[in-house]
Amino acid sequence: MKVLVVGGGISGLSLALALANENIETEVFEQNDFVDTTGTGIQLSPNGSHIVEALPLDGILADIGTAPQNLQVRDGITNKDLCSFSLNSEKPAKCSMRTGYYHVARSSLIELLSRSARKNTYVSLHAKQEVKQVIQKEDSASIVLSDVEVDADFVVGCDGIHSLTHNSAFKQRQKRWTGFVAYRILCDLSQVPSRFAECPVLSLGPYRHIVTYPLFHENKLNCVFIVPESEESLESWSQLGNRQQLHDHFRLWSPDIGDLVNVLPEDKLFKWGLYRDNSLKRYWNGNRIFLIGDACRSVLPFTAQGAALALEDVALLTRFLCRWSNSEDKGVRFRHYSAKRKRRTIQIDLMNRACQLSYHTPRMLGKFRDYSLPLGYVAVKKIVHDFVI
Ligand SMILES: Cc1cc2nc3c(=O)[nH]c(=O)nc-3n(C[C@H](O)[C@H](O)[C@H](O)COP(=O)(O)OP(=O)(O)OC[C@H]3O[C@@H](n4cnc5c(N)ncnc54)[C@H](O)[C@@H]3O)c2cc1C
Secondary structure, three states: OEEEEEOOOHHHHHHHHHHHHOOOEEEEEOOOOOOOOOOOEEEEOHHHHHHHHOOOOOOOHHHHOEOOOEEEEEEOOOOOEEEEEEOOOOOOOOOOOOOOOEEEEHHHHHHHHHHHHHOOOOEEEEOOOOOOEEEEOOOOEEEEOOOOEEEEOEEEEOOOOOOHHHHHHOOOOOEEEEEEEEEEEEEEHHHOOHHHHOOOEEEEEOOEEEEEEEEOOOOEEEEEEEEEOOOOOOOOOOOEOOHHHHHHHOOOOOHHHHHHHHOOOHHHOEEEEEEEEOOOOOOOEOOOEEEOHHHOOOOOHHHOOHHHHHHHHHHHHHHHHHHHOOOOOHHHHHHHHHHHHHHHHHHHHHHHHHHHHHHOOOHHHHHHHHHHHHHHHHHHHHHHHOOOO
C-alpha cells in the first residue's frame, strides 16, 4: 500500500511516521520547507502527546517541551489567584491530569517530526511542492503538482485550515465569523513581568481571557489574548495585530496585564480571526481520499485541541488503513471510522462552547463561574485530555 500526504505540518508528518511504524510507505508533499513560521507555542495535552510519543521519533517530547506542574487561574481584574490545576502530577488529590501534558514551540515540534521522517526509509519528503488538485479514481487517487500527476492507493489531505484537498475533492468549506479574535505572540521571557514568567497562567475577566505559558527551552513566553471585536478579521496565522488596540481591550484590567502588553514587540504580535467551521458535523472522507486535522475541521481554540485532535485522527486513520486490505466490508469500516471521528469532534466542539461561555462570562456572573471552575476542569480533563483512541 502507498499513501500520498498533502501537507507536511503536524498531522501530515505524524501520519507519515505512524504509517511507517506499520511498514506502509508514504510520500509527503509540502508547499513550503517543513519549517514552521507561525511563531507560536502549543499546549499538547495527553490525548495528543501520547500519540506523538508512540511515533518512531529521533528524540523525545521532553527534549523540546516544558511539562508544567500546574496551571494558575487568576482574576484578571483584581489579579488574585483563583485556583490552581494540576497538569502533570502523578498522584494528585483533585482535578489531576493524566501525565504527558507539554507546552512546546510549534517550530520545535515540526523540526522533531520532519527530522525523524527524513531518517525513516518508509517516508519520502518533498519540499516546495504545492499540490494543485487531488483526483478520486475507481481504485486509487492522485495528486496533481505543477508538472506531474502522482498516483497511489490513498491520498490524505493534511493541508490545514485553507485545505486545497477539502475544496478540490469535497464541497467548498463554509465558515462563519464568531466575533472573536486571538492576539498571539511569542516574546522573550526575560522581558515580561515575573508573575507571568514562572508558570502557565489563565487570566479570566468579563468577555475576555488570556493564556500565557513559558517555553523554557526557547526562553520565550507564549501569550494568547482572546477578545471580542466587531470588525471581522482574517482567519490568518500571519496577519499582524495592533498593540494599542490590544491594550484598549484590557484598560479596566489589573495593571499587570497592561505591563505585559506594553513589553510585547509589535512586529511579532499576530491577530487571528476566529471562525466557526460549519462542516464540523460531517467527517469528510471519500473512497480513496481522506481529510485529517484542520483540513477536515478546524475547531475553536478555547480548549486548545486543534493539534491534539489532528493527532487523534492520525492514530485512528493509521489503524483504519492497516486493517483496510483484510476488511471484508469496506463500506462498514469506512462508516465506523467516520462516525467515531464525528462523535469526537462534536464532543470537543461542545467543550469549546462551554469553555467559551465560562471564560467570557459577564462580571456579575464571575463569582458563580469561579466556584464552578474546579468542576469544569474535571470535565475537560475527563472528556478532552484523558481520551484514549
Ligand atoms: C496561535 C495558535 C495556537 C494554537 N494552539 C494550539 C494548542 O495550544 N493546542 C492545540 O492542540 N492546537 C493548537 N493550535 C491548532 C494547531 O496548531 C492546529 O490545529 C494544527 O497545526 C493542525 O495541524 P494540521 O497538520 O492539520 O495543519 P498544519 O499544521 O497547519 O499543516 C498544514 C500544512 O499543509 C501545507 N499545505 C497547505 N496547502 C498545501 C498544498 N496545496 N500543497 C502542499 N502543502 C500544503 C502547509 O504549508 C502546512 O505545512 C493552535 C493554532 C494557532 C494558530
